Amino acid sequence: MLDLKNLYRPKSPEEAVRTLLETEGTGLYVAGGTIVVPTGSPSLDYLVDLTDAGLDYVRVEDTPDGGALVIGAMTRIADLATSPELASPTLRAIIEAAADMGTHTTRNRATVGGNVFAVHFPSDLPPAFLALGASIRLQGTDGPRDVSLEDFYARRSEVYRRGDLIVEIRVSVGHEGLASAFEKTGRTRVDVAIVSCAAAVAVSGGTIEMARVVLNGISPVPYVAADAGAYLAGKSPTEDVFREAGRLVSENVSPRGDHRASADYRRKVAGVMTARALSRAAGAV
Ligand SMILES: Cc1cc2nc3c(=O)[nH]c(=O)nc-3n(C[C@H](O)[C@H](O)[C@H](O)COP(=O)(O)OP(=O)(O)OC[C@H]3O[C@@H](n4cnc5c(N)ncnc54)[C@H](O)[C@@H]3O)c2cc1C
Incomplete structure (x- = not known):
């Protein structure tokens, strides 16, 4: 207390x-x-x-690579889920992750910055942001700096200094034909995830140009399934291919069991979530 x-x-x-x-x-x-x-x-x-620090905003900024969605750290999850700036197939995983998070009461209080910062349970937004290659802007004593979100989780002790404040999350929106989706399974609809998965897929001329799959709940920090991404590049976007990507994920992860689910259940569900997220993302391209 x-x-x-x-x-x-x-x-x-x-x-x-x-x-x-x-x-x-x-x-x-x-x-x-x-x-x-x-x-x-x-x-x-x-x-x-942080209520009065001026960090409650969602906007699209012009950038040399086609624009960026910029989300202030104090944006409430409920506001993110209904934000008109996110109404596109590219950003759908973010909307789905926000809309699925906890109860109405939690979403009305909880913020994007708090969800990204917390790692002691599987937060919902990080897989969606990571699948879309997001970065975060940190404010330190020597001014603001941008850090890839992947580095923030994978090399936190190197990139995060004591006192750093997450100012905003930045997602590039310039990749044409990129679509995304988010899947989550939990003990109940409002519980934190047993396993969650976000996929982003770009299809060009009938083949997968690029795919990123990110899961939470199967390792201490969000897991970027690089093997699945490498397997998918250049393949046709079929259900068989997505199931095989899911099988690769199940084979390569080593989750731990806890009071929510066993390690074996997590491993199997990780594959199912991967195939589903890929299929829905590719269906929206
Ligand atoms: C009943 C219940 C259900 C929940 N269900 C879910 C769920 O389904 N999915 C899910 O992902 N989470 C869930 N959560 C967890 C939590 O609500 C979210 O992770 C939420 O987004 C945390 O944000 P917050 O603003 O409340 O964080 P806070 O509690 O205010 O802060 C959390 C941590 O982040 C740090 N922090 C906050 N903002 C910043 C910043 N801008 N820069 C640096 N550090 C910062 C704080 O110092 C603290 O260490 C649930 C929580 C409850 C109580």
Whole structure:
């Protein structure tokens, strides 16, 4: 249970970073609080509440490679799920992941930044963002910098410095013919995932030009199924090919069992989720 001495509400990302690093004692950022409030330790002295830091926005920006969807870290999951900027086959995995997350009450509080930051259970948005090659903008003491989301998970101790604030998530939207889909299985519809999977597929002239498959729930951080992506490139987008990609995923992963599901169940479901996500993504191209 929390036993705070102070709660700060900085007015900008820069002030948030300064407040977190320069305040005496032990502190944390708090966004929607759906993780921090129920699990926060009594040894926490203060929270830096990001509500007024100006990070609640979804917009499309012009970029040299055809545009980027930019999602502020304080965007609520419920707002993301209904955001008109995401109404395209390319970004469908993000909409589906957001719409499937927890209950209405959770989605109304929970934020995109909190979902991306948290890794102690399988968050829903990271597979969708990773399948679409997203990057995140971090604010540190020496200014903002962009980091690939894949590096953020795979090499967190190297790319993430103490006090860094996630400012926004950036997804390139310039790849024509790219479509995506998200699949999730859990104990109940509102529980966190046992296994989730996002796939992004680009088909050109009847063959798969590029495919990315990312799963959560089968390893400590989201798993990028590079073998499945390599297998799919240049193949026809058929159900048999998607099932074979799923089989490769099942064969290559080594999940752990827990109170939600056994390792064996996770391995099998990972293959099924992969084939389904690929099929639905390819069907939307
Ligand atoms: C009943 C219930 C059901 C849930 N179901 C699901 C589910 O189905 N799927 C799912 O993915 N999650 C689920 N969750 C988990 C949680 O709601 C989400 O992960 C949520 O998006 C976390 O966001 P938040 O804003 O509430 O994070 P917070 O609790 O505010 O913060 C979480 C962590 O992220 C850090 N943080 C937050 N924002 C930033 C930032 N901008 N920069 C740096 N660090 C930051 C905080 O310091 C903290 O360590 C559920 C939670 C509950 C309570």
